[in-house]
Amino acid sequence: xxxxxxxxxxxxxxxxxxxxxxxxxxxxxxxxxxxxxxxxxxxxxxxxxxxxxxxxxxxxxxxxxxxxxxxxxxxxxxxxxxxxxxxxxxxxxxxxxxxxxxxxxxxxxxxxxxxxxxxxxxxxxxxxxxxxxxxxxxxxxxxxxxxxxxxxxxxxxxxxxxxxxxxxxxxxxxxxxxxxxxxxxxxx
Amino acid sequence: xxxxxxxxxxxxxxxxxxxxxxxxxxxxxxxxxxxxxxxxxxxxxxxxxxxxxxxxxxxxxxxxxxxxxxxxxxxxxxxxxxxxxxxxxxxxxxxxxxxxxxxxxxxxxxxxxxxxxxxxxxxxxxxxxxxxxxxxxxxxxxxxxxxxxxxxxxxxxxxxxxxxxxxxxxxxxxxxxxxxxxxxxxxxxxxxxxxxxxxxxxxxxxxxxxxxxxxxxxxxxxxxxxxxxxxxxxxxxxxxxxxxxxxxxxxxxxxxxxxxxxxxxxxxxxxxxxxxxxxxxxxxxxxxxxxxxxxxxxxxxxxxxxxxxxxxxxxxxxxxxxxxxxxxxxxxxxxxxxxxxxxxxxxxxxxxxxxxxxxxxxxxxxxxxxxxxxxxxxxxxxxxxxxxxxxxxxxxxxxxxxxxxxxxxxxxxxxxxxxxxxxxxxxxxxxxxxxxxxxxxxxxxxxxxxxxxxxxxxxxxxxxxxxxxxxxxxxxxxxxxxxxxxxxxxxxxxxxxxxxxxxxxxxxxxxxxxxxxxxxxxxxxxxxxxxxxxxxxxxxxxxxx
Numbered sequence: 001x002x003x004x005x006x007x008x009x010x011x012x013x014x015x016x017x018x019x020x021x022x023x024x025x026x027x028x029x030x031x032x033x034x035x036x037x038x039x040x041x042x043x044x045x046x047x048x049x050x051x052x053x054x055x056x057x058x059x060x061x062x063x064x065x066x067x068x069x070x071x072x073x074x075x076x077x078x079x080x081x082x083x084x085x086x087x088x089x090x091x092x093x094x095x096x097x098x099x100x101x102x103x104x105x106x107x108x109x110x111x112x113x114x115x116x117x118x119x120x121x122x123x124x125x126x127x128x129x130x131x132x133x134x135x136x137x138x139x140x141x142x143x144x145x146x147x148x149x150x151x152x153x154x155x156x157x158x159x160x161x162x163x164x165x166x167x168x169x170x171x172x173x174x175x176x177x178x179x180x181x182x183x184x185x186x187x188x
Numbered sequence: 189x190x191x192x193x194x195x196x197x198x199x200x201x202x203x204x205x206x207x208x209x210x211x212x213x214x215x216x217x218x219x220x221x222x223x224x225x226x227x228x229x230x231x232x233x234x235x236x237x238x239x240x241x242x243x244x245x246x247x248x249x250x251x252x253x254x255x256x257x258x259x260x261x262x263x264x265x266x267x268x269x270x271x272x273x274x275x276x277x278x279x280x281x282x283x284x285x286x287x288x289x290x291x292x293x294x295x296x297x298x299x300x301x302x303x304x305x306x307x308x309x310x311x312x313x314x315x316x317x318x319x320x321x322x323x324x325x326x327x328x329x330x331x332x333x334x335x336x337x338x339x340x341x342x343x344x345x346x347x348x349x350x351x352x353x354x355x356x357x358x359x360x361x362x363x364x365x366x367x368x369x370x371x372x373x374x375x376x377x378x379x380x381x382x383x384x385x386x387x388x389x390x391x392x393x394x395x396x397x398x399x400x401x402x403x404x405x406x407x408x409x410x411x412x413x414x415x416x417x418x419x420x421x422x423x424x425x426x427x428x429x430x431x432x433x434x435x436x437x438x439x440x441x442x443x444x445x446x447x448x449x450x451x452x453x454x455x456x457x458x459x460x461x462x463x464x465x466x467x468x469x470x471x472x473x474x475x476x477x478x479x480x481x482x483x484x485x486x487x488x489x490x491x492x493x494x495x496x497x498x499x500x501x502x503x504x505x506x507x508x509x510x511x512x513x514x515x516x517x518x519x520x521x522x523x524x525x526x527x528x529x530x531x532x533x534x535x536x537x538x539x540x541x542x543x544x545x546x547x548x549x550x551x552x553x554x555x556x557x558x559x560x561x562x563x564x565x566x567x568x569x570x571x572x573x574x575x576x577x578x579x580x581x582x583x584x585x586x587x588x589x590x591x592x593x594x595x596x597x598x599x600x601x602x603x604x605x606x607x608x609x610x611x612x613x614x615x616x617x618x619x620x621x622x623x624x625x626x627x628x629x630x631x632x633x634x635x636x637x638x639x640x641x642x643x644x645x646x647x648x649x650x651x652x653x654x655x656x657x658x659x660x661x662x663x664x665x666x667x668x669x670x671x672x673x674x675x676x677x678x679x680x681x682x683x684x685x686x687x688x689x690x691x692x693x694x695x696x697x698x699x700x701x702x703x704x705x706x707x708x709x710x711x712x713x714x715x716x717x718x719x720x721x722x723x724x725x726x727x728x729x730x731x732x733x
Contacts (some may be wrong), residue, residue: 019255048449107224108231129405143241173229
């Protein structure tokens with residue numbers, strides 16, 4: 001488990017020539033930033049590409065970080081700009097579905113930012129434990145969404161309807177949120 | 189789920205919706221705050237799920253960036269002197285005399301060197317390993333030769349930090365702080381990147397990932413293997429291809445492009461093998477290889493105690509003392525006359541093969557609810573009490589050693605003593621011991637005391653958790669491992685002492701039972717705190733272990 005990151009220590013270390021110290025930031029915030037991006041981008045390759053751009057930019061702008069500023073909020077600010085640039089530069093090439101997603105993100109972007117404030121790598125990793133506890137059918141739906149599988153194909157394999165698959169995903173999300181909350185409260 | 193939300197999720201996940209329906213959903217999203225909140229909840233969860241289940245990127249462009257921006261070489265002492273000078277300036281801005289600085293620099297440098305020597309001796313000597321930045325402990329080795337002058341060269345019971353390991357020959361087993369067991373056979377070269385991620389440059393490693401540690405990742409040149417709840421073997425040969433054999437459960441195998449992106453993925457199930465070829469971006473089914481690194485068998489040795497141990501405990505006037513020598517009619521007798529026996533539930537067994545000193549064993553067995561329950565109740569005095577035992581755990585796992593549960597069923601736990609593994613909140617100390625004290629027992633609040641050092645699995649440790657007036661104390665192997673202040677908690681209540689899990693429920697019903705897996709012995713409770721000298725004496729009488 002990562003110790004809390006002291007940004008000033010990282011800045012000092014990088015200033016002394018220890019660039020690798022920046023990887024501590026990546027380890028602590030890589031998962032929350034990828035999670036934040038994956039809430040607004042569907043394709044994982046795009047998520048990872050932009051996440052990498054976020055950290056490259058953060059490294060280049062390390063000198064602009066103000067002591068006392070929230071590191072997560074700072075990184076999310078960079079991520080937000082990267083997302084805007086991504087959608088702008090791809091506006092002619094994206095599909096109708098991606099255009100839909102872009103409009104959704106424009107409408108709910110502030111709420112997503114607000115909700116992402118409490119994210120940390122450890123908190124998000126609780127999900128893995130919770131996923132393992134899901135009933136088999138829900139777990140299968142959750143894994144399939146990661147693999148980019150089509151709901152129609154899964155519905156066929158599970159001898160059910162596409163609507164039932166979306167319902168299973170919805171219920172799985174509810175169970176996972178409750179599980180995460182329970183894990184958090186059990187820790188005190 | 190309302191139809192609009194279902195249609196929204198379908199569109200978000202890639203289903204083509206008629207343009208009119210899309211417009212309706214977007215209109216509702218703008219106008220209806222409750223619908224907006226529900227949508228945010230769902231897409232946030234979907235985003236977290238995709239991020240947490242997918243392999244971490246290799247950050248190759250970032251690595252290039254960090255390399256390009258590396259500062260030019262400078263004299264090491266000059267850089268060190270400059271750093272110390274800056275720190276002195278920060279701490280003492282008003283000091284201007286010029287002669288003081290060289291002396292201060294020399295003193296700081298000397299202290300830094302001495303500090304390094306002391307720290308190393310504490311870690312490798314009789315002292316306990318500190319928690320950070322340890323990610324694992326080496327628990328077994330056979331015929332080990334490490335490469336000279338490269339990477340870490342741990343010995344059994346040594347903590348292992350992030351960084352490379354170059355094994356020339358032999359086999360080693362690491363207990364990772366998240367509960368994963370990693371077995372490695374030389375020649376092999378790995379990099380422990382984090383507690384849940386390893387890079388294997390070459391050689392064969394086997395990972396056994398328990399429930400709760402899913403997501404453990406092994407990266408190799410051009411490939412990633414993410415555990416989905418399993419046991420698997422990775423073999424990286426000189427060909428550059430990675431051979432993955434899944435023994436139990438499932439993994440996700442990915443082949444990566446040069447910039448670190450995932451090009452192809454495949455779920456690999458138990459009793460199957462694949463070869464990942466980064467050059468051709470292929471993942472091919474292959475036969476299970478004839479030589480697969482076997483699972484390690486790390487034994488817990490017998491607890492060896494001096495003949496004076498029992499009399500030393502009795503001289504401290506325990507309320508209860510269970511030596512765990514025999515289980516007769518489902519009971520462990522109390523060596524304090526007239527006091528309650530310990531009830532044995534489930535498959536807790538006696539280690540009858542031990543020659544001189546038997547202990548009780550809690551096995552990794554999903555079918556049984558294994559627990560020890562003190563017959564009758566105990567009211568730990570608010571002025572002070574102590575719980576003492578010897579324990580040896582298997583692997584790192586979040587597991588309960590002992591709990592004091594209020595006898596009144598409407599209340600909850602008064603106190604909990606548990607082992608911590610990585611996976612809990614950032615406030616926890618993975619690999620340490622936690623002593624939780626609640627008042628009132630029904631509340632969700634509590635005072636947490638964490639040990640400052642990690643325990644070593646497969647090895648016996650002496651543990652005392654006690655309240656001393658307005659203080660909680662933890663002693664491990666005779667050393668004070670942590671203490672904290674209690675405020676306003678002077679009440680007391682009748683409790684039941686339970687050892688081995690959080691609650692008496694079947695593992696199948698509630699995975700929060702936190703079952704302990706390992707051995708326990710010489711359990712004692714006191715209606716008063718123990719003196720430091722008695723704690724140290726008890727620990728020393730078993731320190732032959």
